[in-house]
Amino acid sequence: MRESGIKESIIAPHFQETRMKGIRSCLACLVLLSTPCTVFAEDLPADTYFSLAVTENSHNHYGENLLFLHFREATSAVPPANSRVVVATRVQDDAMTIDGEFREWDPQRFVTVQGRVMNNYPLSEYFDARPGAIRVAAAFDSRHLYFAVDFEDANHDASTRRKEWVYSQGRWRIAPHVRPDDKLPRPVNAAEEPEGAESEDRVLFMFPIVDRQDLFRDGGLGCAGYCHPNLKEGRDPKTTPVGKGSAEMHTALPGDTADVWHWKATRTNPARSADDGHIDFAAGAVEGFKADPGQAAFEDNDTKALGMADTSQPAFVNREDFQAGRFSTPGFASSPVTEENRLAITPDMTFAEGTTLPYAMHRQATAGRGDVAAFGRFDPKTSRWTIEFKRKLVTGDPFDHAFAPGPGATPPVTRPAVPGNAMTGEKLFKERACSACHGDEGEGRFDKGRWLFPRIQRASGALIAKTAALTRPERERALSFLVTEAGRPVENVMSHVPLTPQEAEDIAAWLQTRFLARGQ
Ligand code: HEC
Incomplete structure (x- = not known):
């Protein structure tokens, strides 16, 4: 019905x-x-809202927190001219191959989603994503749901070398983050230096399972209701940017759960898989983003992470590469390391300067964790990823959204927010008195080892909308950046500020131009 x-x-x-x-x-x-x-639509899975985000190498991402997945039989009609509606049309059983090539997909079926900045890392040390367009299409057969996702990588780099090991001056190190090409359009905060190790490109889908907070409905916040709700306190922003602990994900109501498919260029793509996980309730800075039960498609190639030694070093090489003597060529880049072809590193092995080894080793994902097949290709000529996904419509797993017939969501009618206008945002920031608490530039206020008002220069429109909303649930839990020494959230939560989603995007667009690395 x-x-x-x-x-x-x-x-x-x-x-x-x-x-x-x-x-x-x-x-x-x-x-x-x-x-x-x-x-009645007994034979069609129920329509649902979902979220789609693309992560550009580092931790920052862009996308749309609320898309509508509409199942239908017809294959002829053109999809509606609504950039938030993705139409899944029926295809013949097993007609789709998951090979990262879109031969089976009708180019007309793709919807272009205008991604908006989605990161909620007010103090992170990473580059912002350059929000881009994401093309997405969906299809289903009697047993499976398929997606095709296509986007241009902002750095023009496939980012498949997450935490790669490099042999240098007699020891293994993790290769540092490579600065994006200066000739390319710069990210939002161009003055910021990238730090840390290489990460990887990623695609994240989120589907509601239990959504009592009503985030996955027209006008709702979608994934933004669960993402990065807390900001770690207690460190001086002038010396230490906030890192781990500031960006956990969880639902805000006990019992609420969402299904997450997380495709990762380094870790899951070579194993032709996306990591199947879910988000559960947790309080404060506790992570609620978990893998579904089962073995991951990847394992760290790190003696310490594998419990083999106290210090980190790569644990395995590719056997064939080693036996063929390839590691004696300076700068040689290893082939993938899998459970079948790996050879343990022993002290007598020698490596030439600049040889590299992957940090992720691959194997078959199992059980619930391996439910989502996915494979993507990166075309260096166009700098585009083309990725295909496949999952059973119904897995029977409580951590998966069941694409089964039933009462579905009603289609969107509200206008989607578009990337914000920074000039309007600057005006709004003063008019709505945001500056009174968060400072003239959104720099926040930090005093005696704790935040009085958080720095919000990296806040996405979705985070602003969520924080300012009258209906923000469990206020003391949903955002818990201020935790007292006794571990209790402080009472000082932001009051309700009436804002349309578009106004929130405008403010975000301006704040993102204000970002100063290191909080000077
Ligand atoms: C009366 C003071 C006050 C005003 C005015 C105010 N805020 Fe806040 N804001 C806070 C406090 C306190 C917090 C932290 C506690 C919480 O999460 O509610 C906060 C949190 C936030 C966060 C979440 C930060 C994080 O890392 O989780 C964002 C984003 C934000 N404010 C944006 C805004 C914007 C945009 C405006 C103007 C429309 C605004 N605030 C107006 C006091 C204020």
């Missing part, structure tokens, strides 16, 4: 047509578009 509301009239012809299948008696709805009607 499915309820089709009045609001559908805005984009009704398309949706009604789909849901009419076999229900001739409901034809009246097509005539009287404003009449609510109930139609």
